Amino acid sequence: MSIIREKLDSEKIEYQYLDGSTTGKQREERVKAFQAGKKDVFLISLKAGGLGLNLTAADYVIHLDPWWNPAIEDQASDRAHRIGQKRPVTIYRLVTKNAIEEKIIGLHKFKRDLADNLLEGTDTSSKISAEELLNIIRE
Numbered sequence: 533m534s535i536i537r538e539k540l541d542s543e544k545i546e547y548q549y550l551d552g553s554t555t556g557k558q559r560e561e562r563v564k565a566f567q568a569g570k571k572d573v574f575l576i577s578l579k580a581g582g583l584g585l586n587l588t589a590a591d592y593v594i595h596l597d598p599w600w601n602p603a604i605e606d607q608a609s610d611r612a613h614r615i616g617q618k619r620p621v622t623i624y625r626l627v628t629k630n631a632i633e634e635k636i637i638g639l640h641k642f643k644r645d646l647a648d649n650l651l652e653g654t655d656t657s658s659k660i661s662a663e664e665l666l667n668i669i670r671e
Contacts, residue, residue: 547573588617595625602640
């Protein structure tokens, strides 16, 4: 997020910001300000934004750095899909080609398939070795 902040600052684009160092009071103030239309951009780290956010003023969610757990990203996207949202929300995931981010997206698919198989009651998960999981990251 520091790279994005630098770019926004250089372009003189105002934004709200939320990360793990943001106090509870600051967090509440920034969310209220964004919801009220003060500043068009809200940068939120996945870890800091996971609980209690309701961002129905958001039109776009852009994931800049994929998290190893796709459910966490989905939860972050869902912050804009709350009761009270009256507009469509577009979600983008920016991924660097031939980098670890691309491998993380592959891991997302693997984890989603694994979860689907577990929910279907199959034993597919027991057939996956630690080596196979490591190969997903190594490839």
